[in-house]
Amino acid sequence: MFEITVNNRVIDAEEGETILSALTRVGIRVPTLCHLPDLPPMGACRICIVEVEGAEGDGLVPSCSYPVAEGMRIFTNSRKVINARRTLLELLLSNHPDDCLYCQKSRDCRLRKLAEEYGVRERAPGKRFREKLRDLTGASVVRDASKCILCGKCVRVCEEIQKVCAIGFVGRAGRTVVAPVFHQSMNVSSCVGCGQCTLVCPTGALVEHSSLDSVTAAVGDPEKCVVIQHSPAVVLAVAEEFGLKPGMDVPGLLNAALRRIGFRKVFNSAFATDIAIQERSKELVERLKSGTNLPLIVACSSAVPFIEEFYPDFIPNLSTVRSAQSILASLIRTRFAEAEGIPPDRIFSVASAPCTARKSEAAHAVPGGEAALDAVLTSRELLRLIRLYGIDFNSLIPEPADIPFAVRSTAGKLADVSGGTAEAILRTTHRLLSGRELKSMKIESVRGLDPLKETTIRVGDAEIGVVVVSGLGTA
Ligand code: SF4
Ligand code: SF4
Ligand code: FES
Known part of the structure; x- marks a missing residue:
């Protein structure tokens, strides 16, 4: 020192x-x-x-x-x-597009903020802005090379942290852009939709693929029955953004806010998380008994395509149980539609989720099929929607989610935090195998923010090992 x-x-x-x-x-x-x-x-x-x-x-x-x-x-x-x-x-601004007013990043654009701080008020003489170079093919990420300042953050995050290498510097000198290899479009690249590049990009060159327009159009369409499912992680984001204090019924306030916006029904996706955990636990028990396709891999929406793309040998190990988002989407278009007497094609089904990869996951569902979602809103989009409709959380009274997809166990709530799914599956698997609950419902060794956590639980004579991995790079 x-x-x-x-x-x-x-x-x-x-x-x-x-x-x-x-x-x-x-x-x-x-x-x-x-x-x-x-x-x-x-x-x-x-x-x-x-x-x-x-x-x-x-x-x-x-x-x-x-x-x-x-x-x-x-x-x-x-x-x-x-x-x-x-x-x-x-x-940097000499050829940058000047559509800041319409840019999705406008509010958070680092370049715009610096230009303002340093008093850059006009374009250098004789310079012209670049034409738009937008790639709208990616379900999760929109790329606009005309706004790229070649800082390289996205390339490094994708390659060095996520270990995906979906994008890189393509072309030479003044024609260099950030793009998938050979200038391919995002939908045929190896992008897994994790959205980490959009979080570090200082400009509007990489942004999440917004579904706000289609949602607001559907909400205003009297022919549509617009329903939404939200997850515990989204509730947390809402609490943080609007400064809602611990102890407040934030899920209830969010239900009320979404109904004011115009959603006909508001469902809790943790209801389907409970179903997914039951099914995955049964799957684990079956695989333990048969000794096949072990270890069972339960992967999130970006880890599934990551394994399919880079580690195909492990595809048989992936759980065959769909995500909670997809399970609830099916229940909405089948059971709910039938119970309410609504033709399934009149339902506009929206999911609100913490991560852009859920958009890619939804894009893989059969269009018009029972698991089809019409839109997925990330937490950021949901917050924008709430602001757009001028909702004041202080004036709301908490409301319950809609029956029948309203109830959940603590496992359903836990699943959105690191290690939560593993803990819930271990508890259920222990009960299925031994007929008894675990002595302690908390499994501390899989909780917390450590990117790699390991533990074992004993069931009779057998020992079940579990590894919890956070982040594609760690995987
Ligand atoms: S979304 Fe993820 S995988 Fe796709 S380009 Fe961005 S960082 Fe890479
Ligand atoms: S992070 Fe954004 S500005 Fe930087 S190189 Fe990537 S796309 Fe361009
Ligand atoms: S060169 Fe230092 S932050 Fe870019």
Whole structure:
């Protein structure tokens, strides 16, 4: 540990760390566009430059990759630094489309915010914006190469964290774009729809494929019976966004909000999670007895295509039980439609889920089939919908979900947290095999945020091992 001086203030720094890391630790903010905290620096955008006294050339260095040195004197906001950052932003914006008003990322666009902060108010003379280069073929992700600033974050997340490598830099020099290999469209690439690239993209170049228009159109159509299922993870997102306090009946408030928007019926998808857990436990018992296709792999909506694409040898190990979202979609179009006397094709069935991969999963259902969903809204889209309809949570009184898909066990609620599904399956499997409940209903060793958790449970003479994996890269 040694001292460095930043904007005339002395701070501690550690040997080997970057300037950005030392500054971030003490709360000094430096703008970044290509930096990903968990990966080595890429140095693509240069927006993180700071001035280092005595450094070579003009003294400007990229803070995300430049190491600290004892006694270093750094200026993060000198006139030289601010002018250089503004010039970089002007260059990035020189051919950037200017449809910010209509851009899906508008509210969260990092580039737009920086342009505003640094006072970039007009396009460099003689420059023209690029024409739209949109690829709408992906069920989960929309790519618009005209808005890409080639920061590389998406490529690195897809390759180094998710280990999918669905997208990369394609073309040369001024024609370089981020795209699937050979400029293929997203729907024929190896993209598994996880949406992680959309979360790191600083512009509107990669966004989730929005279903809001079709949902709002259906809600306004008197011929349609619009129903929605929501999961516990979505309820959490709503609570966070609207600052709803612990102890409040957030699922009840969400039910009320969705009815005000115009959804005819609001169902709890945890009802179907309970069914899925029962079925998967039975499947595990059968496989344990027959000794075939073990280990049983219960995978999420992005892990299923990941295994199919990259580890086809494990396809027989995948659980044959459909996801809770798909099970409830079937029940809605069959049992519910019959009970209510509604023709199935008049039902507009919506699922609200935490992850974009659920959109890809829904896109694989047979169109018009009993498991068909008409739209999947991510938590972010659902929050936008709630804002669009001007819902004020403070004025709502909690309401129950609609019968018959309203009840759930604690297992149904647990399933949306890491290790929750494994815990629920282990409990049920123990009961099916031994006729008794587990001594403790909590299996702590599969809970928590550790990306890899392992445990065993004993049933009579047998031992059942379980591994819980979070993240495709860990898998
Ligand atoms: S959605 Fe996931 S798999 Fe597809 S390109 Fe983005 S990060 Fe890669
Ligand atoms: S698509 Fe987005 S994240 Fe990927 S390189 Fe372009 S701007 Fe960066
Ligand atoms: S954040 Fe440092 S070069 Fe992009």
